[in-house]
Amino acid sequence: MELPIYTVDAFTDVPFQGNPAAVCLVNNEKLLSEEKLQQIAAEMNLSETVYIIDTQQTGFTLGDRFRIRWFTPTNEVNLCGHATVASASVLFYQLNNQSDRITFDSASGPLITERAQPNGITMNFPLNPPERQDEEEMSKLLQIVLPKNKIHSLHYSQSTKKLLVRMTDHCTRLDFESLRPDTTAMMNAESTGKVKGVIITLKGTIDNGCVDKTGEEYDFISRYFAPWNGIPEDPVTGSAHTVSGAYWSDVLKKKSLYARQCSKRGGDIRIQIKDDGRVNLTGQSAIVLKGTFMIS
Template sequence: MQLPVFVVDAFTGEAFRGNPAAVCLLENELDEETHQKIAREMNLSETAFIQKLHPSDNFTQSSRFGLRWFTPATEVPLCGHATLASSAVLFHKIKNVNQTVTFVTLSGELKARQAEDGIIMDLPLYPTQPKDVKEVQDLIKVALCNVRVQDVRYSPDTKKLLVRIDDSYGRSFLENLEVNASNLTKVENTGKVRGLILTLKGEGSGKPQGYDFYSRYFAPWVGVAEDPVTGSAHAVLSSYWSQQLGKKEMRAFQCSRRGGEMKVSLRDGGRIDITGQTALVLEGKLTI
């Protein structure tokens, strides 16, 4: 059997930047093991599987699809960049005729719509709560050594730990910070943390090339040492920084080696719009 497969760089308009995701189009259902084997073969942080919901559906005309995301190690409940990549394949490559498509996922229904400046995803917004530093001090020490920390929050919905680095540090410090992700799982193996967000206040999006906040994201607990640009982490970050900055519209940059940016807009009802660009870098057939 051959499956159409694409690799899309998400949260960037340039090839070889942003976050690459593999996207597979499924005419028929696959067993669980094959999903995981394909994701392991692709060896990207995420492989997305777009599935027809009904036999009569087709990828060009239909507006609702199933969507699942797999790292090389496991299935995950939400992945923003692979959702953006999946939307780009449908809109730009398959030429889906709809302005908006809906994905049925483990995180409920997610919508993506075409816009002049990219694709806008409608995702859940995940609030954070204060975290007792003593409970995670070993993890923070391994990640940051003696770097000053200004705030620590936790997202119970996503099991992501958010660590805000002191405002005295700048973007270049976060970009050059060396984190040995393999050591993180050695000090945190309780299952309470599934992702570590390091974040830093920006200079403000009102300035040329300015951003409201910066971040990096590490998830060795799900098989991803460092994720280049992470939509699901920004569903947590945006909740935090909106409260800190008193803003609902923000620009964010993730400071991985590849780097990527997005616009975020908080909406009523605990939702967030994340806008990003994409670049298609590979298409072919996967033989299984």
Template sequence: MAASIPIYTVDAFTDVPFEGNPAAVCPLTCNSGISDHILQKIAIEMNLSETAFPKLLSSDDSFEKSNTFGLRWFTPKEEIKLCGHATLATAAILFDKFGNSSGSITFQTLSGDLIVRKEGGLFRMDFPTGYTETQELSDYNKLITSLGDITGVEDVVYCSSLRYLLVRLKDGWTRKQFEEWQLQMGDLHKSTDKLIVLIVTIKGSPDQGFSDKTGNHYDFVSRCFAPWMKVPEDPVTGSAQTVLAHYWSKVLNKTKFYVRQCSERGGDIQIILRDDRVDILGKARIVMEGKFML
């Protein structure tokens, strides 16, 4: 008889299905005995940007009552150090599916301890800040060329801890233009092997459409691309917000932001920079549950 493990999909950074960023969540017991090879195969089978594997730390723990878990994330290509939306999705499963009654949940990860609290309809994630360093534009000529028809580049900064590059475009875009803009994905993939995620960001104004449905203004918007991880465009990238918060805090001289990732699915996010930590707040919607037959 084939072994089975539970698996769920969750749309993160939204409270309605088919928006935000979908993640698979596969809870594991402490003695599951599943190899990293099989974990990677599961992520390939799910074919989402990330599959999360929360794990009980001892035989006395449970998903319903424990407040500390192991957590790993796999893309269809490999394991990664940090993932925001799949952490949010995991918290939603623990709090909303398993009914975990803990005031906060700590995840032990490759990026250290990550803490998530549920506050009403929002999940608050406590992540390390993604510190950035200014780069020479000339070092990324091939990458900039792959961006295609753009108004120009204002800044390029790099987060070495995550291997994320942030490119800020010059002002002047409308929201419609930014959401419809397409880069040359094949050329981007070949342009460098130094990074795993490219963040493209701009500052917009309300009269250019950079507001939500109720009229609240976004401080900045972004799009994220990771063809190096077999994820051409990521719908909503929680970990990227740690880099964006560090960069835009210096530009805007503030620490609290309301932002949007302008992918086709899209998602709204609240961010609070606290020195070496970033609070990322968002909603989540469980959309599917089942069993993985091994």
């Protein structure tokens, strides 16, 4: 069996930055077992391997609705933003899909994607506002993640199992990017299953260095660690911004936000909070590889 496959760097317009995802086009899901889907993801060894499944048999060029599934190297997840950007980019910009919008049916419900200029993708995701979390309950994990005197507040998203740690405003971007939490120790400190990912975030200002290459100020910056899903630090994470975007929108009293995820590769995300409990995330992408996965 031959499986068309692409590697796409999402949330960037520059190759080798942003977050890479493998995008596989599947005509007949019955030919691939759950074990095989996971084996392919492990073989690709990227933070995410995504499968676009043509369940309606309309073809990837003409269809406007597909099933989507996301796999890390170790397990399947219910939502992945950067791999959804990558998937829509392949359909719109590589296969020249004729539709104005494409809907992906996922474990998290229908996800709508549209073209955004220049060469970008806008995704419509469920919003996941976090609630204030007692620091004492997470004290062992926090000791590994961040010094206590640098913690402003702690919040938790039950729907995504993501913990959001806000740094104090006197911290700089350099302080933020210098953090090196021990991800193995993080897993040992939190083994209950309550937390599947940790977002560290800092309010953006010109004074603390939170600006892009053009001088535009970021509303906030973040980093995301998910060793429980086999991802020590994720380069850029769309799903995490359904949590952090909701938090900062409430704090800053803004519905339109500009954010950067400050991993080694890094990437930018535009966020638009909607009135219907959902959020638009917009990012660019660079398709860097296409080929065929050979399956015996």
